[in-house]
Amino acid sequence: MSKVERQAKILQLVEQRHLTTQSELADALRGEGIDTVQTTVSRDIAQLGLVKVRNGNGKLVYALPGAADLRRIEELAIAMRRWSNGMTAAGQLLVITTPNGLAAPLADAIDEAGLADVAGTVAGENTIFVAARDGMTGADLEEQFRHHLGAS
Numbered sequence: 001m002s003k004v005e006r007q008a009k010i011l012q013l014v015e016q017r018h019l020t021t022q023s024e025l026a027d028a029l030r031g032e033g034i035d036t037v038q039t040t041v042s043r044d045i046a047q048l049g050l051v052k053v054r055n056g057n058g059k060l061v062y063a064l065p066g067a068a069d070l071r072r073i074e075e076l077a078i079a080m081r082r083w084s085n086g087m088t089a090a091g092q093l094l095v096i097t098t099p100n101g102l103a104a105p106l107a108d109a110i111d112e113a114g115l116a117d118v119a120g121t122v123a124g125e126n127t128i129f130v131a132a133r134d135g136m137t138g139a140d141l142e143e144q145f146r147h148h149l150g151a152s
Contacts, residue, residue, distance in 0.1 A: 001034055007044050009034060011064065014050060018061045025062065046147030049073065052116035060116050072113045079109035080145060087145060089138030094130040094145065103128045117141060 009032060010025065019025045026041045049065045051073075065073070083102040088095045098106055107123035110130060117140065119131040132141050 003044075006034055006036065006040075007048055010041070010044055010048060010050075014062045014064060018055050018059065020059060020061050042143065042147065054116075069114075076109050076113040076115075079106050087142050089142045091138055092132045092136070094132070094138040094141040096128040096130060096145075098126050098128070100126045102126070115144065117144065 006029070009029060013019065013025065013028050013032070017028060019028060022038050022041050022045065025045070026036055026038050029036050029041065045062070049069070050062045051065045051069045052060045053063045055061045083098045083106045085097045085099065087097075096103075096106065103123040103126050107121040107128045107130075110118060110121050110128070117133050117136045119133045121131070122129045130138075130141055132138055
């Protein structure tokens with residue numbers, strides 16, 4: 001199966017089911033006869049620009065992005081490329097370093113992106129602490145941010 005066909009099936013599954021994790025999506029693909037691994041699904045999610053939204057039960061699920069979602073994520077990707085020097089996961093935090101004076105503008109871009117798994121940010125002069133929501137780790141956030149940068 002080609003990448004385009006696999007990604008089309010992902011879009012179909014996201015529209016039909018309330019999938020909350022990459023593992024659930026990979027399992028759903030395997031249930032449809034598509035042999036895949038989580039890392040491939042992770043790249044597909046990033047390339048398709050899928051976002052997490054709260055469903056009627058308050059549960060975070062994958063959804064197709066709206067135009068506003070795409071614009072915010074693109075603005076975040078631009079800010080990350082421009083101002084981020086590096087990222088380090090630490091427990092439920094992601095620590096991002098920037099050149100002096102640029103932590104606050106980058107933290108603002110992160111907050112404006114409205115990522116479902118980010119609880120909030122705290123910025124100093126050249127360091128940002130990004131807090132993950134319950135059930136997420138700093139490593140999970142780092143993976144998401146790297147996807148937005150197109151680095152994985």
